[in-house]
Amino acid sequence: xxxxxxxxxxxxxxxxxxxxxxxxxxxxxxxxxxxxxxxxxxxxxxxxxxxxxxxxxxxxxxxxxxxxxxxxxxxxxxxxxxxxxxxxxxxxxxxxxxxxxxxxxxxxxxxxxxxxxxxxxxxxxxxxxxxxxxxxxxxxxxxxxxxxxxxxxxxxxxxxxxxxxxxxxxxxxxxxxxxxxxxxxxxxxxxxxxxxxxxxxxxxxxxxxxxxxxxxxxxxxxxxxxxxxxxxxxxxxxxxxxxxxxxxxxxxxxxxxxxxxxxxxxxxxxxxxxxxxxxxxxxxxxxxxxxxxxxxxxxxxxxxxxxxxxxxxxxxxxxxxxxxxxxxxxxxxxxxxxxxxxxxxxxxxxxxxxxxxxxxxxxxxxxxxxxxxxxxxxxxxxxxxxxxxxxxxxxxxxxxxxxxxxxxxxxxxxxxxxxxxxxxxxxxxxxxxxxxxxxxxxxxxxxxxxxxxxx
Amino acid sequence: xxxxxxxxxxxxxxxxxxxxxxxxxxxxxxxxxxxxxxxxxxxxxxxxxxxxxxxxxxxxxxxxxxxxxxxxxxxxxxxxxxxxxxxxxxxxxxxxxxxxxxxxxxxxxxxxxxxxxxxxxxxxxxxxxxxxxxxxxxxxxxxxxxxxxxxxxxxxxxxxxxxxxxxxxxxxxxxxxxxxxxxxxxxxxxxxxxxxxxxxxxxxxxxxxxxxxxxxxxxxxxxxxxxxxxxxxxxxxxxxxxxxxxxxxxxxxxxxxxxxxxxxxxxxxxxxxxxxxxxxxxxxxxxxxxxxxxxxxxxxxxxxxxxxxxxxxxxxxxxxxxxxxxxxxxxxxxxx
Numbered sequence: 001x002x003x004x005x006x007x008x009x010x011x012x013x014x015x016x017x018x019x020x021x022x023x024x025x026x027x028x029x030x031x032x033x034x035x036x037x038x039x040x041x042x043x044x045x046x047x048x049x050x051x052x053x054x055x056x057x058x059x060x061x062x063x064x065x066x067x068x069x070x071x072x073x074x075x076x077x078x079x080x081x082x083x084x085x086x087x088x089x090x091x092x093x094x095x096x097x098x099x100x101x102x103x104x105x106x107x108x109x110x111x112x113x114x115x116x117x118x119x120x121x122x123x124x125x126x127x128x129x130x131x132x133x134x135x136x137x138x139x140x141x142x143x144x145x146x147x148x149x150x151x152x153x154x155x156x157x158x159x160x161x162x163x164x165x166x167x168x169x170x171x172x173x174x175x176x177x178x179x180x181x182x183x184x185x186x187x188x189x190x191x192x193x194x195x196x197x198x199x200x201x202x203x204x205x206x207x208x209x210x211x212x213x214x215x216x217x218x219x220x221x222x223x224x225x226x227x228x229x230x231x232x233x234x235x236x237x238x239x240x241x242x243x244x245x246x247x248x249x250x251x252x253x254x255x256x257x258x259x260x261x262x263x264x265x266x267x268x269x270x271x272x273x274x275x276x277x278x279x280x281x282x283x284x285x286x287x288x289x290x291x292x293x294x295x296x297x298x299x300x301x302x303x304x305x306x307x308x309x310x311x312x313x314x315x316x317x318x319x320x321x322x323x324x325x326x327x328x329x330x331x332x333x334x335x336x337x338x339x340x341x342x343x344x345x346x347x348x349x350x351x352x353x354x355x356x357x358x359x360x361x362x363x364x365x366x367x368x369x370x371x372x373x374x375x376x377x378x379x380x381x382x383x384x385x386x387x388x389x390x391x392x393x394x395x396x397x398x399x400x401x402x403x404x405x406x407x408x409x410x411x412x413x414x415x416x417x418x419x420x421x422x423x424x425x426x427x428x429x430x431x432x433x434x435x436x437x438x439x440x441x442x443x444x445x446x447x448x449x450x451x452x453x454x455x
Numbered sequence: 456x457x458x459x460x461x462x463x464x465x466x467x468x469x470x471x472x473x474x475x476x477x478x479x480x481x482x483x484x485x486x487x488x489x490x491x492x493x494x495x496x497x498x499x500x501x502x503x504x505x506x507x508x509x510x511x512x513x514x515x516x517x518x519x520x521x522x523x524x525x526x527x528x529x530x531x532x533x534x535x536x537x538x539x540x541x542x543x544x545x546x547x548x549x550x551x552x553x554x555x556x557x558x559x560x561x562x563x564x565x566x567x568x569x570x571x572x573x574x575x576x577x578x579x580x581x582x583x584x585x586x587x588x589x590x591x592x593x594x595x596x597x598x599x600x601x602x603x604x605x606x607x608x609x610x611x612x613x614x615x616x617x618x619x620x621x622x623x624x625x626x627x628x629x630x631x632x633x634x635x636x637x638x639x640x641x642x643x644x645x646x647x648x649x650x651x652x653x654x655x656x657x658x659x660x661x662x663x664x665x666x667x668x669x670x671x672x673x674x675x676x677x678x679x680x681x682x683x684x685x686x687x688x689x690x691x692x693x694x695x696x697x698x699x700x701x702x703x704x705x706x707x708x709x710x711x712x713x714x715x716x717x718x719x720x721x722x723x724x725x726x727x728x729x730x731x732x733x734x735x736x737x738x739x740x741x742x743x744x745x746x747x748x749x750x751x752x753x754x755x756x757x758x759x760x761x762x763x764x765x766x767x768x769x770x771x772x773x774x775x776x777x778x779x780x781x782x783x784x785x786x787x788x789x790x791x
Contacts (some may be wrong), residue, residue: 168640170640185636185637190503190504190529190532351641351642352641353640353641354640354641354642355640355641355644356618356637356639356640356641356642356643356644357505357618357620358504358505358506358507359505359506359507359556359559359560359617359618360507360555360556360559362618362641362642362644363559363560363562363563363642364559365641365642366641366642367559367562367593367595370595387592390555391559393555394552394555394556394558394559395559397526397527398507398510398526398527398552398555398556399507400504400505400529
């Protein structure tokens with residue numbers, strides 16, 4: 001059994017209430033941080049822990065905190081990014097629904113570390129139940145003196161607010177989130193300046209994912225060094241993985257980073273294998289934005305070594321043969337799933353969610369969706385596949401925010417690894433409407449690495 | 456002067472104030488190396504970064520940190536660092552990406568230039584000639600909108616809009632109150648007013664001048680004439696409006712003033728914004744004091760009577776890569 005830090009008490013009845021959460025050792029981190037540590041000590045602990053942002057980019061959290069500008073007389077803000085809307089990712093929602101106090105405790109410690117006296121939890125508009133749960137939890141914490149003026153008699157004040165968004169994927173991008181939080185249209189800002197210099201209301205701001213903030217609690221409780229012992233290499237600690245797709249037991253799992261992918265999919269401790277006795281065809285390892293990989297490359301590197309669930313291991317081989325850990329939205333596809341249809345579905349999502357600010361993403365995502373729709377429904381030509389490749393290349397890297405890249409990568413990787421299947425849709429337009437391409441050779445062991453690394 | 460920073464664009468070095476953007480540094484050099492800009496407007500704060508036509512490659516970040524920037528950057532919003540080296544027309548990567556942006560801008564833009572009032576002075580038309588393909592690879596239905604009259608003087612033709620946000624910034628910064636904005640998101644987004652409100656205040660006409668395409672047009676000039684048949688003349692009058700100093704360009708056809716616009720500089724940007732009275736109501740020669748014919752760049756179709764030859768900058772003679780790039784740019788101009 002791997003160690004659980006965030007979900008250790010998830011099955012305790014009533015853990016969503018302050019009383020039970022306290023009995024299980026909750027708010028110890030607040031006491032320890034506020035009474036025995038200075039804000040800089042907290043930042044130092046988080047740096048030592050090697051915690052990396054859990055929202056997708058994997059940027060070291062402690063480093064991000066230390067970049068925060070600290071001019072005199074200007075308030076600083078901590079904003080928690082709970083706009084989780086990536087297809088395949090649902091870990092933050094799970095955490096907030098069942099252990100809301102873990103997030104609140106993390107918010108108090110993190111705000112203390114950053115010197116923020118007002119902090120916001122920005123939630124996606126669709127998460128109405130979670131907003132109510134969090135507001136109730138904040139009320140409880142406030143009544144018990146964990147929030148408000150002069151917390152624990154240390155002279156530290158903190159007000160915590162929950163702000164629902166309008167339900168837009170783009171508001172998960174940190175600067176778009178800040179715009180939305182300010183009450184404006186949720187368009188990403190052009191960086192620089194980065195939020196650490198000029199964020200919310202022009203003041204220095206740190207934006208962190210829900211899970212990153214919750215992970216600060218065990219770091220403070222056990223110490224950064226202890227946390228850094230878990231995991232592998234620069235991927236320290238535990239990570240929530242939302243497993244979905246054709247798995248025997250989909251759901252949210254807390255893993256120690258460094259678990260082999262094969263173990264994660266097939267062991268009974270985690271997903272328990274592919275449902276209905278079928279075979280694995282492909283996986284999306286970190287939410288819809290990351291490149292899709294065929295089964296053989298999911299389980300092993302191009303050189304035959306086993307792939308692990310960690311930031312470095314999943315991106316081994318670059319985009320040619322690797323993917324990314326992303327936000328941990330693990331989607332498995334069995335042999336009956338159509339990759340073309342799935343790619344179309346993903347690009348439909350990005351077309352819908354593009355904010356429309358910069359042109360490559362605004363027009364390009366719609367274009368990709370239309371070409372994929374055509375291919376999926378058997379009207380495509382071979383030129384369409386090349387055109388699709390060209391369009392995604394024109395979007396990638398040319399946009400203000402990463403949404404353009406996120407829209408381009410799944411399309412690029414699907415063509416890179418599953419070109420046979422796209423071509424089959426062109427060659428067999430009638431057949432492709434009633435049957436699936438099947439597993440083909442996507443699970444076969446790779447013989448020569450050089451053949452895979454074409455583009 | 457030690458506080459100036461040195462930046463090299465396509466092999467040409469220039470010293471500029473710290474905090475200058477790459478685009479403005481290139482404009483100080485001038486010539487073919489100036490990246491095109493569809494959404495950036497030097498007079499409007501916060502504009503730029505959206506259309507991505509001005510993207511350039513930064514091959515050396517600065518003297519202190521010589522690493523190249525990983526992605527192409529929007530030159531209108533990237534400030535120069537000391538010792539920065541930038542590639543614009545000498546980088547095939549930039550030209551390819553720019554051609555891609557132009558293609559993408561054109562997929563939903565109707566090619567109705569023959570009936571568009573902006574034709575002849577349209578930034579997108581120029582870009583399309585210089586970087587576009589002969590035919591589109593887009594084969595699906597284009598997004599379409601109904602034309603709306605926003606007020607009695609301005610018509611909004613949303614099909615042609617490229618969502619540069621310039622008119623939004625203009626209304627925010629020049630007029631007293633903004634009543635139009637962007638609705639919806641993604642490729643459904645549109646410029647509109649709240650329930651077909653009229654855009655009505657003294658400076659609203661300036662949105663016509665800042666529009667890079669034919670999305671916002673002057674209703675008093677619609678379908679009157681093609682711009683290249685009209686003769687621009689600089690003129691001024693004593694305007695009673697406190698914020699307007701009455702310096703304009705009159706566009707003549709024969710003896711008639713067909714339209715009045717603000718004066719534009721060589722980058723197509725308005726020099727000084729003018730009020731609606733000057734723009735819409737003063738259309739007689741008697742209202743104005745004429746100065747001289749407006750200077751129009753020789754690359755413009757309007758410049759049929761201006762004879763100038765292409766004079767390359769002296770530094771180009773020493774730089775082979777730039778010479779080649781310039782030659783390519785020149786050929787594109789001849790195509791026009």
